[in-house]
Amino acid sequence: MKHWSNITLPIPKWLNTWSAGIPQTFPEMNQRMFLVIDLARLSIKNGGGPFGAAVFNQCTGELIAPGVNWVVPGKSSLLHAEVMALALAEQTLGSFELASHGLFELVTSVEPCCQCLGVLMWVGVASVVCGACSEDAQAIGFNEGPRSLYWEQELRQRGISVTRKVMRLQAVEVLQSYTGEIYNSQLQASIQPR
Amino acid sequence: MKHWSNITLPIPKWLNTWSAGIPQTFPEMNQRMFLVIDLARLSIKNGGGPFGAAVFNQCTGELIAPGVNWVVPGKSSLLHAEVMALALAEQTLGSFELASHGLFELVTSVEPCCQCLGVLMWVGVASVVCGACSEDAQAIGFNEGPRSLYWEQELRQRGISVTRKVMRLQAVEVLQSYTGEIYNSQLQASIQPR
Numbered sequence: 001m002k003h004w005s006n007i008t009l010p011i012p013k014w015l016n017t018w019s020a021g022i023p024q025t026f027p028e029m030n031q032r033m034f035l036v037i038d039l040a041r042l043s044i045k046n047g048g049g050p051f052g053a054a055v056f057n058q059c060t061g062e063l064i065a066p067g068v069n070w071v072v073p074g075k076s077s078l079l080h081a082e083v084m085a086l087a088l089a090e091q092t093l094g095s096f097e098l099a100s101h102g103l104f105e106l107v108t109s110v111e112p113c114c115q116c117l118g119v120l121m122w123v124g125v126a127s128v129v130c131g132a133c134s135e136d137a138q139a140i141g142f143n144e145g146p147r148s149l150y151w152e153q154e155l156r157q158r159g160i161s162v163t164r165k166v167m168r169l170q171a172v173e174v175l176q177s178y179t180g181e182i183y184n185s186q187l188q189a190s191i192q193p194r
Numbered sequence: 195m196k197h198w199s200n201i202t203l204p205i206p207k208w209l210n211t212w213s214a215g216i217p218q219t220f221p222e223m224n225q226r227m228f229l230v231i232d233l234a235r236l237s238i239k240n241g242g243g244p245f246g247a248a249v250f251n252q253c254t255g256e257l258i259a260p261g262v263n264w265v266v267p268g269k270s271s272l273l274h275a276e277v278m279a280l281a282l283a284e285q286t287l288g289s290f291e292l293a294s295h296g297l298f299e300l301v302t303s304v305e306p307c308c309q310c311l312g313v314l315m316w317v318g319v320a321s322v323v324c325g326a327c328s329e330d331a332q333a334i335g336f337n338e339g340p341r342s343l344y345w346e347q348e349l350r351q352r353g354i355s356v357t358r359k360v361m362r363l364q365a366v367e368v369l370q371s372y373t374g375e376i377y378n379s380q381l382q383a384s385i386q387p388r
């Protein structure tokens with residue numbers, strides 16, 4: 001007879017020591033992006049993928065939840081940086097819909113893939129801010145999967161604002177420093193133009 | 195100072211008592227679909243959403259992991275039936291890519307939404323089997339979000355087979371029996387034609 005336990009998506013232990021040394025709030029967009037690029041850098045250093053993200057209270061700049069790409073160490077394809085930050089934000093607020101608690105912003109060091117876009121649709125964030133572009137991730141061997149060409153419009157149609165290319169060069173620099181595993185490579189090999 | 199714990203996505207406690215009364219294997223497609231439609235029915239009865247899903251070993255028919263829509267009781271928008279089944283399958287196998295462990299099939303009582311499609315792209319299943327159609331879910335107030343019109347082709351291009359409308363009438367019957375919460379209604383209200 002089968003027995004299943006609650007799904008546990010592990011977060012890196014160092015996130016909680018890292019958080020001791022950061023400011024309480026991040027009022028400016030560049031401060032938020034600086035933080036998630038730093039998370040991407042720390043992720044690489046600790047064996048994760050080269051992606052960082054975080055959910056902030058859009059108005060106060062309070063950090064609600066951080067995220068890094070932890071797919072390989074955490075043994076779950078769900079553990080993209082954006083999904084970690086979004087799921088951790090919901091867990092922190094104890095809610096399946098952030099929109100009912102205020103305005104929240106997802107800041108991510110690289111534009112979201114098909115999975116992260118799908119997940120963020122139902123979380124209820126008010127805005128998304130991206131650093132590097134999908135082509136920057138593609139250049140090092142990752143890609144976004146079958147994502148709509150019109151993803152920005154689809155977010156905006158749902159009242160979610162989108163800002164791209166914030167500190168793009170710095171975000172790209174971190175991507176290019178990555179020498180770790182390109183997982184899901186067999187799934188990515190068959191990508192076709194849409 | 196902030197402190198975050200591992201992300202916990204709760205599964206219903208009754209899943210483990212339910213599993214005591216089911217067969218060991220499900221060789222036929224209709225048996226697998228019957229099981230996930232039954233999961234959808236049980237989910238409604240226990241306060242969840244009207245959706246069921248499961249991951250099977252495609253060849254042996256062994257049930258690897260079940261899933262139900264547990265968004266409201268589990269306080270997480272990630273907890274769609276497909277995501278629960280896929281994440282639980284990865285946890286059961288201890289792997290971020292099912293494809294490296296054999297051929298696995300996702301069977302779902304209703305066609306996947308944008309989130310579930312995005313998630314399943316990276317899990318590495320070999321096939322997807324669906325019962326009710328998206329329009330059946332829309333008819334009771336749920337919808338699929340900004341999903342590509344070409345989602346079937348996009349899956350097939352990645353080597354994932356898709357079978358639709360398996361026991362559709364029975365799956366629709368369960369959808370229509372649902373009188374619970376239609377969550378994310380404000381996000382769904384702004385859906386535009388694509």
